[in-house]
Structures are given as C-alpha cells and as structure tokens.
Amino acid sequence: MADDKKLTPRAEDFSAWYNEVVLRAELADYSPVRGCMVIRPDGYGIWERMQRALDDMFKATGHRNAYFPLFIPESFLHKEAQHVEGFAPETAVVTHGGGKALEEPLVVRPTSETIIYAMFAKWVQSYRDLPLLINQWANVVRWEMRTRLFLRTLEFLWQEGHTAHATHDEAEEEARRMLGVYRDFMEGWMAMPVVTGRKTESEKFAGALRTYSCEAMMQDNKALQAGTSHNLGQNFARAFDLTFQTESGGTEYAWNTSWGVSTRLIGGLVMTHGDDKGLRIPPLLAPTEVVIVPIWRSDEERARVFEAAERIARSLGDWERREPNRLRVRLDLRETLKPGAKYYEWEMRGVPVRVELGPRDLEKNQAVLVRRDTGAKQPASLDTIGEDVEALLESIQDAMLTEARARREAHSVRGAITYDRFREIMDGEGAFVYAGWCGNAACEAAIKEETKATIRVLPDEEFRSAEPPTHCLKCNQPATSEALWAKAY
Amino acid sequence: MADDKKLTPRAEDFSAWYNEVVLRAELADYSPVRGCMVIRPDGYGIWERMQRALDDMFKATGHRNAYFPLFIPESFLHKEAQHVEGFAPETAVVTHGGGKALEEPLVVRPTSETIIYAMFAKWVQSYRDLPLLINQWANVVRWEMRTRLFLRTLEFLWQEGHTAHATHDEAEEEARRMLGVYRDFMEGWMAMPVVTGRKTESEKFAGALRTYSCEAMMQDNKALQAGTSHNLGQNFARAFDLTFQTESGGTEYAWNTSWGVSTRLIGGLVMTHGDDKGLRIPPLLAPTEVVIVPIWRSDEERARVFEAAERIARSLGDWERREPNRLRVRLDLRETLKPGAKYYEWEMRGVPVRVELGPRDLEKNQAVLVRRDTGAKQPASLDTIGEDVEALLESIQDAMLTEARARREAHSVRGAITYDRFREIMDGEGAFVYAGWCGNAACEAAIKEETKATIRVLPDEEFRSAEPPTHCLKCNQPATSEALWAKAY
Numbered sequence: 001m002a003d004d005k006k007l008t009p010r011a012e013d014f015s016a017w018y019n020e021v022v023l024r025a026e027l028a029d030y031s032p033v034r035g036c037m038v039i040r041p042d043g044y045g046i047w048e049r050m051q052r053a054l055d056d057m058f059k060a061t062g063h064r065n066a067y068f069p070l071f072i073p074e075s076f077l078h079k080e081a082q083h084v085e086g087f088a089p090e091t092a093v094v095t096h097g098g099g100k101a102l103e104e105p106l107v108v109r110p111t112s113e114t115i116i117y118a119m120f121a122k123w124v125q126s127y128r129d130l131p132l133l134i135n136q137w138a139n140v141v142r143w144e145m146r147t148r149l150f151l152r153t154l155e156f157l158w159q160e161g162h163t164a165h166a167t168h169d170e171a172e173e174e175a176r177r178m179l180g181v182y183r184d185f186m187e188g189w190m191a192m193p194v195v196t197g198r199k200t201e202s203e204k205f206a207g208a209l210r211t212y213s214c215e216a217m218m219q220d221n222k223a224l225q226a227g228t229s230h231n232l233g234q235n236f237a238r239a240f241d242l243t244f245q246t247e248s249g250g251t252e253y254a255w256n257t258s259w260g261v262s263t264r265l266i267g268g269l270v271m272t273h274g275d276d277k278g279l280r281i282p283p284l285l286a287p288t289e290v291v292i293v294p295i296w297r298s299d300e301e302r303a304r305v306f307e308a309a310e311r312i313a314r315s316l317g318d319w320e321r322r323e324p325n326r327l328r329v330r331l332d333l334r335e336t337l338k339p340g341a342k343y344y345e346w347e348m349r350g351v352p353v354r355v356e357l358g359p360r361d362l363e364k365n366q367a368v369l370v371r372r373d374t375g376a377k378q379p380a381s382l383d384t385i386g387e388d389v390e391a392l393l394e395s396i397q398d399a400m401l402t403e404a405r406a407r408r409e410a411h412s413v414r415g416a417i418t419y420d421r422f423r424e425i426m427d428g429e430g431a432f433v434y435a436g437w438c439g440n441a442a443c444e445a446a447i448k449e450e451t452k453a454t455i456r457v458l459p460d461e462e463f464r465s466a467e468p469p470t471h472c473l474k475c476n477q478p479a480t481s482e483a484l485w486a487k488a489y
Numbered sequence: 490m491a492d493d494k495k496l497t498p499r500a501e502d503f504s505a506w507y508n509e510v511v512l513r514a515e516l517a518d519y520s521p522v523r524g525c526m527v528i529r530p531d532g533y534g535i536w537e538r539m540q541r542a543l544d545d546m547f548k549a550t551g552h553r554n555a556y557f558p559l560f561i562p563e564s565f566l567h568k569e570a571q572h573v574e575g576f577a578p579e580t581a582v583v584t585h586g587g588g589k590a591l592e593e594p595l596v597v598r599p600t601s602e603t604i605i606y607a608m609f610a611k612w613v614q615s616y617r618d619l620p621l622l623i624n625q626w627a628n629v630v631r632w633e634m635r636t637r638l639f640l641r642t643l644e645f646l647w648q649e650g651h652t653a654h655a656t657h658d659e660a661e662e663e664a665r666r667m668l669g670v671y672r673d674f675m676e677g678w679m680a681m682p683v684v685t686g687r688k689t690e691s692e693k694f695a696g697a698l699r700t701y702s703c704e705a706m707m708q709d710n711k712a713l714q715a716g717t718s719h720n721l722g723q724n725f726a727r728a729f730d731l732t733f734q735t736e737s738g739g740t741e742y743a744w745n746t747s748w749g750v751s752t753r754l755i756g757g758l759v760m761t762h763g764d765d766k767g768l769r770i771p772p773l774l775a776p777t778e779v780v781i782v783p784i785w786r787s788d789e790e791r792a793r794v795f796e797a798a799e800r801i802a803r804s805l806g807d808w809e810r811r812e813p814n815r816l817r818v819r820l821d822l823r824e825t826l827k828p829g830a831k832y833y834e835w836e837m838r839g840v841p842v843r844v845e846l847g848p849r850d851l852e853k854n855q856a857v858l859v860r861r862d863t864g865a866k867q868p869a870s871l872d873t874i875g876e877d878v879e880a881l882l883e884s885i886q887d888a889m890l891t892e893a894r895a896r897r898e899a900h901s902v903r904g905a906i907t908y909d910r911f912r913e914i915m916d917g918e919g920a921f922v923y924a925g926w927c928g929n930a931a932c933e934a935a936i937k938e939e940t941k942a943t944i945r946v947l948p949d950e951e952f953r954s955a956e957p958p959t960h961c962l963k964c965n966q967p968a969t970s971e972a973l974w975a976k977a978y
Contacts, residue, residue: 036558038608044554065533069525070628070644093585098632099578119518119527139559139628143587155559
C-alpha cells in the first residue's frame with residue numbers, strides 16, 4: 001500500500017483500473033513464472049469463503065470430494081476426438097522425470113474428464129453404483145498466450161464436478177441443477193447477477209453434448225463466462241468404456257456431466273463491484289467485514305478511544321471469526337497513519353463497513369458506521385452496535401446485488417435492432433444485446449469476425465424478451481432462437 | 490466392497506495388509522499414471538477433516554493462506570546449493586508448453602521455498618513487514634521410483650508453511666511452535682503419539698539450518714516421519730535477496746522457517762490404528778462417526794425398525810454434519826445385504842460406532858452400541874442415545890491414543906545395549922531404540938548401512954531416558970547425545 005496515488009478511473013481505462021485494483025488491494029501479484037500469478041492472503045481469503053459456500057452447496061446436493069492425478073498420459077487426451085482438438089494445443093507437457101526422458105509424455109491436466117472417467121470405468125459395474133457424484137478441488141494448467149490476473153492465467157484453481165448417471169435425462173437434470181447452484185452462489189454470495197442459458201455448438205465444451213453457462217456483465221459491459229455445466233452425453237463413457245449393467249441385465253454406456261468454476265470468479269467480483277476508490281467486497285465473501293478506526297489527538301484521548309475500540313471489537317467478533325455467528329473484525333491501531341490514510345487503505349481493500357470512533361463519539365456513547373458501497377454514514381449507539389452492524393452488512397449485501405442488476409439492465413438492449421446499430425454498440429460502449437439468430441453457424445462466425453461479439457448463451461426462458469425476435473440479426477432470415485450477444489473476456 | 494475374503498493378517502504380511510486395507514476401505518486406488526494415486530471420497534473425507542483442524546490451528550497462531558505457482562523456473566532451484574542437490578534429481582520437468590519447446594524448462598514444485606522466498610523479497614521492505622506468516626495448501630511432485638499408497642507417491646497433497654522473521658531466535662521459536670502444533674494435532678486428532686526432536690545433519694531438509702520432526706511408530710515397529718519443521722536460517726534469504734531495513738536503519742537478511750505435513754498422514758493413521766478387520770478411524774477424523782444398521786425378518790418388523798432407525802438418525806445428526814454439534818451419521822437401509830455383511834463392511838471402513846437396532850431392542854426401548862476399537866457392545870436407552878453415543882465417541886478417541894501410546898512404549902528399548910543386540914532387534918521385529926551417539930556422521934552411516942536403521946531424531950528432553958546413555962552405540966566412544974534409532978518408511 002506504499003503506492004498512494006489515485007487509481008486510474010474506470011471510465012478512462014477499465015483494464016488499467018482492474019490491474020491496479022487487484023495489485024493495490026493485494027489480491028494477487030505477478031510471479032516470476034510467465035502467465036502464473038500469486039494469490040495473496042486477501043485474495044485467497046475471498047477464495048476460501050467461495051470454496052466453503054460452494055462446497056456446502058455441492059454436499060447438500062449429494063456430491064463428495066475426491067482427488068485425481070495432476071498428470072494425464074498424453075494418449076488419454078486423444079481418446080475423445082473433440083476433446084483433444086480443444087485442449088491438446090494448450091497443454092503443458094512433462095517430458096522428463098527423475099532425470100530421465102519419459103517413455104510417454106505426461107500432460108499437466110487442463111481439465112480432468114479423461115483421467116476421472118477412466119477411474120469411473122473401474123468403479124462402476126452396475127446401475128446400483130449410479131449416480132456417482134464426485135467433485136474435485138484442484139489446480140489446472142492451460143497454456144494461454146495472453147494472460148490477465150485471475151481472468152486468464154496459465155495455472156488456475158477451480159473445482160470440477162464429474163458425475164455418471166444411468167440415463168440421459170438424469171444427466172441433463174444434473175447439469176441443469178448445478179447450473180442453478182452456480183447461479184444461486186453468484187447471486188446470493190457474490191451479489192453478481194447472471195444470465196443463464198445454453199451455449200451454441202461452436203461455443204460448447206470440447207467433448208460435450210450441451211454446455212450451459214452463467215454469464216455476468218462487467219462494468220465495461222463485456223460478458224464474463226462465470227461458470228459452465230456440461231451434459232457430456234455418452235462421449236467420454238464410450239472413449240473410456242464406462243459401462244454398467246442395467247436393471248434388466250443388459251450393458252449400457254453411462255451418461256456424464258461435468259461442471260466448474262474457478263478463481264476467475266474473483267476477477268468477476270472485482271469487475272462487477274469495484275469503483276474508482278478500489279475494491280468493494282460483498283459482506284458474505286469479505287475476509288474482513290468490519291474495520292474499526294479510532295480517532296484521537298492527545299495521548300489521553302488515545303487511551304480512552306483505544307480502550308473503547310478494543311471493547312467494541314471484542315463484542316463484535318474477531319479477526320478469524322473462529323466462533324460461529326461472530327463477525328470478522330479488524331482493529332486498526334496503527335499510530336503512524338492518520339485516519340484519512342487508513343480510510344483510503346480500507347476503501348481500496350473493499351472492507352464493507354468502517355467504524356469510526358473519536359472522543360466526541362464516545363461522549364455521545366456512539367460510533368459512526370460508514371458503508372463502503374455507498375459511502376453513507378450513520379451513527380450507532382454503542383449499546384446496539386452489534387445489531388446495527390449486522391443489519392448494515394445484510395443491507396449492503398442486498399444493495400450490491402440490486403445495484404449490479406440495475407446496471408446490467410441499463411446496459412441491455414432488447415427489441416428490433418439493425419445490424420448497423422448493433423455494430424455501433426459493439427464498437428462503442430458495448431452491451432448485452434438480445435437479438436434473433438437463424439441458427440446458422442456462418443452468421444455467428446461472421447458477427448464474431450466483424451464485431452468481436454459472440455453469442456454468450458441462448459438464454460433460458462426467464463431471460464428471453466417478452467416479444468421474441470423474429471429475424472436473424474445478421475442474415476435477416478427467420479430467427480430460430482433468441483441469442484444474447486456481447487463481447488466477452 | 491465386492492471382495493469379501495479376509496484381509497491378510499498384519500502379523501503375516503504387514504505391507505500386504507496395509508495395501509488391502511487402503512483399497513478395500515476405499516481410501517484410495519491406483520491410477521493409470523505410474524506412482525500417482527486417486528484419493529477416493531472416504532480417504533479424501535479424512536483429509537478434509539485433517540485440513541480443517543490444521544487450518545484452524547494455523548490461523549489461531551497468526552498464519553494466513555496464499556497460493557503460489559505450481560511451476561518453478563529451473564534456475565530458481567539452483568540458487569540454494571544444498572537445496573538443488575536434494576531436490577533436482579527427483580523433479581518432473583515441463584519442457585513444452587502450448588506446442589512449443591520452452592526457453593527455460595519449468596520444474597513442477599517438489600516444495601516451494603524458492604518461489605515463495607522470491608516473492609517475499611518483493612513484499613518485505615522493512616522490519617514492520619515482519620513477521621510474515623504464510624501457509625499454502627497445494628499438490629507437489631517428487632519423482633519417486635518406489636511408491637506406496639499415501640506413504641510415498643509421485644504427487645501428494647500437503648500444506649507448507651513459510652515464514653520470515655527479523656531474528657534467528659524468532660525463527661527458531663516459530664519452527665518449534667509449529668512442531669508443537671503438529672504434535673497436538675497428531676495426538677489430539679489422529680490419536681497417534683509422536684516423539685519430537687531434532688534431525689541430524691545428514692537427515693535434515695536440503696537447505697535448512699535445523700530440522701525438527703514428529704516421528705510416530707507404526708504397528709510393524711517402523712517409524713513414520715509424520716511432519717517436519719525447519720529453521721532455514723538465512724540460507725534462502727541470501728539466495729533470493731530477501732532483506733529488510735532494521736529499526737536502526739541498517740539492512741539485514743530475514744530468517745525463514747518452513748514446515749509441512751501431507752496426505753502421508755492418512756497412511757500413518759491406517760498403520761497406527763488398523764486391525765485385522767480393517768480400518769479404525771479416530772472419531773474426530775471419521776467421515777462417518779456412527780452407522781445405524783437395522784435388523785428385521787418380516788415386512789412388519791422392517792417397517793417398524795426402519796421407522797425407528799430413521800428417527801434415531803435424525804435425532805443424532807446427519808450425514809454431512811452440516812449443523813455444528815451434530816454427528817455424522819449414516820443409515821444403512823440396504824435390503825439386499827444381511828446385517829452380518831453390513832457389520833463386516835462398516836468394520837472394514839473403520840466407522841467408530843455401530844448402532845444395531847432390531848425388533849427386540851425396540852420392545853425394550855433400546856439399541857445396541859458397538860465400539861469399533863474394542864468390539865465391546867452396550868445397550869443404550871433410546872431416550873438417552875444421543876448423549877450415550879457422544880460419550881462413547883469421546884471415550885473411543887481417548888482409548889485409541891492410550892492404546893497406541895502403550896503399544897509404542899512396549900516396543901521401545903532404553904538403557905545399555907550392545908551393538909549385536911541392536912542388530913538382532915533391527916533384523917527381527919524392530920523397535921524404537923534409544924541409545925548413545927558420539928555425534929560422528931560415520932557411525933550414523935555405518936549403522937544405516939548395516940541395519941537400515943537411522944537416527945529418527947535426537948529426542949526432545951521429555952522423551953529422553955532418565956539415565957542418559959554414556960557411550961556411542963556403534964564406536965563406544967563417549968556419547969554426545971541420545972538418539973532415537975529405528976527403521977523407517
């Protein structure tokens with residue numbers, strides 16, 4: 001935090017603003033390894049809270065965690081034709097181990113379908129072994145040429161769910177269920193609204209039958225693919241001979257799903273909520289929910305204010321929130337920094353509530369609560385400060401979702417639109433544009449070529465326009481579906 | 490669990506017994522990648538509970554989690570002379586990424602001192618930035634030629650703590666503190682007693698000033714190095730230019746520590762507590778603490794017993810123990826298996842308490858509780874079964890530690906001993922032998938060569954003999970310290 005010059009404003013250069021916030025809020029740092037980053041404690045603290053919330057949701061839906069090898073024999077990737085085409089070009093390859101050249105190179109997992117379904121084939125014999133519902137928390141590597149902190153790094157942390165089912169319909173239900181879990185998490189915990197729907201053939205996961213996605217709008221009006229869920233059909237089951245004996249005694253291939261979210265979500269959180277003062281973290285995910293900043297002039301005042309601040313801190317909770325129902329509170333007793341400098345720092349770090357406490361507040365038996373999201377201040381009696389802070393945190397969590405949703409709707413375009421106008425929008429400030437599509441991959445490709453915008457999803461019913469579009473945005477032929485178009489990360 | 494033939498008894502072939510237990514209790518499985526294993530949900534469930542307990546202890550001692558890159562530039566390993574000598578021969582090396590040969594090969598981390606202290610050098614400027622107390626949960630790779638499930642695998646999961654301090658004494662205190670945390674965890678949670686102490690020069694970590702270790706005795710009387718903590722001195726600080734401005738304005742190298750435990754602990758748990766019926770898991774780490782097995786003959790009985798079993802299950806807790814202070818309970822309602830087959834399976838899986846419930850029990854308003862550790866049965870009134878089960882679980886946790894400690898003491902040898910007798914012991918059933926050592930590495934090496942026994946630690950004071958040994962076990966010269974000798978994993 002030595003660097004106290006102002007952030008580049010979002011309006012001036014969103015990309016520069018993003019990097020500055022990530023670095024100065026100490027979420028992450030560049031590492032000496034090209035394309036790999038270091039996740040610092042304040043960033044990792046957000047990830048830990050994301051993990052805990054998601055893990056609870058996965059377990060509540062019947063999944064159990066397991067761990068599969070980092071290395072995958074190169075030949076495994078080649079067993080599913082689309083999969084190898086999608087992933088082989090971006091793998092890191094281990095060719096030497098223990099000082100010797102390997103007979104068969106090992107790929108560092110870019111995703112684990114191949115190794116996991118090879119194991120499932122060993123474990124599943126009969127319909128009684130299904131469904132098999134597994135999740136893995138792991139690191140994966142994809143050899144990206146252009147990287148961005150959190151959004152696109154060579155190595156990233158994620159979870160990947162992998163399941164096997166007896167029927168297509170059960171797999172489809174699972175893929176949709178987990179998309180719903182992701183949406184609940186993104187909206188309920190991250191305060192980041194998403195549009196859900198199906199990916200087109202050209203945007204689906206390499207090896208999937210169908211891919212579903214949660215798409216969030218960032219403050220530069222670009223889309224972030226925040227989480228995907230795939231119905232893999234029987235593609236991997238065929239490739240790895242994952243069969244089961246049916247109830248009637250026959251043998252069939254199992255039906256698989258996979259689904260994942262990653263540390264990319266932290267980038268999404270920054271780009272959804274950050275402002276020109278820095279980070280704003282939704283309370284449920286904030287490593288620190290409340291920071292208490294004492295104000296004093298004389299030594300006598302300092303003694304009184306410190307004593308009161310410590311009492312408040314103890315009454316609210318503690319730094320690691322080791323007891324349930326206690327808040328994660330920090331007390332900033334540094335004597336070398338003025339209050340203003342502390343405000344500046346904690347605003348940069350996105351702590352949802354600041355408690356200011358000076359001698360005059362003490363005389364009135366109160367403290368001042370300051371919301372990070374709006375900057376609004378309110379006094380709180382020291383007799384009820386615990387309840388007041390809790391209520392304020394809840395209100396901030398809700399307000400952040402409402403604000404983000406309003407922002408997205410303000411930058412969504414629906415209704416009849418010419419292709420010229422569409423290009424103008426995409427060349428300008430961008431938007432989520434809901435428009436008709438003829439279903440032809442050629443139109444999709446042409447639009448991408450000409451505007452860099454892609455079909456993010458064919459949106460689920462609740463996101464579709466009241467008046468369905470009638471014609472394709474590009475070729476003007478009759479539309480077969482409504483598509484959500486945007487530029488994306 | 491298709492395989493229902495008896496386990497190889499421990500006394501017949503301990504090593505075969507171990508592999509069978511790990512596979513049949515479904516803790517882990519072999520993978521198609523040489524030397525890499527799959528940790529299955531029941532094994533990973535133990536690891537998750539270990540992680541949660543350790544992570545809480547790390548945080549309570551002021552540490553925060555972060556994440557550093559999987560890949561380390563090969564040149565980094567070479568910056569600390571002893572470190573490269575120790576680790577370079579057993580690395581996996583990535584030579585290709587994104588389809589191209591890399592300019593500089595990347596090593597898959599065997600441990601992260603080099604990359605972490607390179608980052609610390611960037612973050613630490615002044616004494617005010619110290620101590621810096623970081624932990625990482627990660628996977629690491631060491632190219633082992635002979636592997637064993639959990640005990641020695643190419644890839645394993647672990648945590649590695651890395652800290653920087655202003656003085657030698659603070660680093661030393663930290664290294665000792667974390668050794669104490671490990672011991673508390675191993676004894677308090679794993680019910681696995683350990684001997685703590687310092688490693689000799691020849692056994693210390695490559696690059697450390699001093700290494701401390703927790704050594705546990707397995708049921709074949711071999712030692713398992715269960716966790717180590719290193720005072721790294723200024724070795725890595727010099728290699729990576731990790732300096733800080735002192736309070737008086739000078740510049741000094743920081744002092745580092747590192748410390749780690751891994752999924753190897755799961756192997757230690759199996760070899761400490763397992764018996765000829767399978768696994769025995771200490772209740773605090775058991776993914777399932779209680780299994781309820783209903784017993785019935787007629788359909789009418791089944792209906793009554795199922796209904797009561799479900800009521801008991803709900804009153805005790807739930808499978809994922811989502812609410813605090815509730816037990817992790819499974820209800821085995823399978824109708825295709827007889828009770829005896831279920832007992833056999835849950836004994837194999839090591840569930841600490843089994844609740845048997847039949848029609849005659851119901852008439853007496855009771856169930857029968859069966860301890861996995863001793864096999865002892867006791868009736869419990871359905872009115873107090875919650876408290877009874879809780880008390881039983883606590884008692885099992887204590888009894889398992891007491892039993893393991895007694896076993897270790899029964900196989901520890903102290904007092905004057907000839908080298909011939911020592912060889913006889915090491916050629917025979919093995920033991921922890923406390924004996925004198927002259928401090929000469931030549932004696933240490935000769936004993937290792939002749940008996941395969943090594944100095945596990947120079948034990949801490951509380952583990953030393955009342956009568957200190959006077960002469961070296963090997964050369965008979967005056968002893969400079971007491972050493973704990975054993976064969977080891």
